[in-house]
Amino acid sequence: MSNETDTTELPGEPPLVVHWRRSAQARRISLRVSGLDGKITLTLPRRAASRHGHDFLNERAAWLRAAVSALPGQCGVAHGTAIPLEGASLTITPAAVRAARVEGDCLLVPARAEPAVRVLAYLKLRARQRIGERVAHHAGLLGRPAGRISLRDPRSRWGSCSSAGDLMFSWRLIMAPPEVLDYVAAHEVAHLAQMNHSPAFWAEVARLMPGYQAPRGWLRAQGSSLHRFRFTPA
Structure with a gap:
């Protein structure tokens, strides 16, 4: 205690x-x-x-x-902030739009709205879509149904799988390169068959996503950088 x-x-x-x-x-x-x-x-x-x-x-x-x-600097999200989305850098730009959307190298947000709130909502929506797609793909390959998918903002893990088969993911994965999100989805789906980190588990991960070592390495080396962005309204 x-x-x-x-x-x-x-x-x-x-x-x-x-x-x-x-x-x-x-x-x-x-x-x-x-x-x-x-x-x-x-x-x-x-x-x-x-x-x-x-x-x-x-x-x-x-x-x-x-x-x-030596720590990476914290970064508040506001107009003009460059933020990663699926590995690409986008500049948050006020525009005459009703909802956030990507246009070229800009993430357009409603001009009079609080940018941090709108960007956060957009990232979570896109994360839910992408993670849902990749979980469905890997669960199909594994031949086991996944349970409920939830998104959170944990500090010490990128995903988890419960004994009931429910999966949790960090919505910040949507800021990482697509193969990194895909790796975490494969990792957690593999737990549906192996609730451990044994050689058998890693064999399942390799079957679901050959070459998973590279995105796993990216997450270990650069994953903490995704936590530097703060979405608290100014």
């Missing part, structure tokens, strides 16, 4: 907010910077004195700033 207990602001330029976390499982103090959202977490064993946490943090201040500086 663990819980977040406090925050500390590390002075400097820029100041860094460090979230403190006490954990019954922790055996030593550790410091982590999330590659997804940049959150800094200092974890201490439950009975460790707070002064040890402060000492640990001060000793590693230089490392912490270097780690934060």
Whole structure:
């Protein structure tokens, strides 16, 4: 069992907010910077004195700033923002349209609407369409029906398959190259036959999508970049 207990602001330029976390499982103090959202977490064993946490943090201040500086910058979605869609870069452009649509290298959005809201709705709709198509394709090859498909925005996984055969996917996959979305769809459909990551499971993935290793590698190397886009209205 663990819980977040406090925050500390590390002075400097820029100041860094460090979230403190006490954990019954922790055996030593550790410091982590999330590659997804940049959150800094200092974890201490439950009975460790707070002064040890402060000492640990001060000793590693230089490392912490270097780690934060290496993160890809967060990007708010607004008019003029370049955003990936199925691997292509599109510029969000206000236009006299009633609904978001792609035209050339632009993603047109209604001029008077909040762009972040409209773009998010468009990405989710397109993700549902593409993921639904690829799940149906792979489930047909596998010869097993897929359950309900849901879209979410998880931070630690791109998809999942429940014991009932229901599938969950990150809608952010629609921003990745098409073969990456296809790989995740094949991966989760393969779990309908093998609820594990055994050699038999990977054999099923290879049968459903030969050459899956390349898009899997892209996801490991560049997947975190899809989380840098924030869709909170300005």
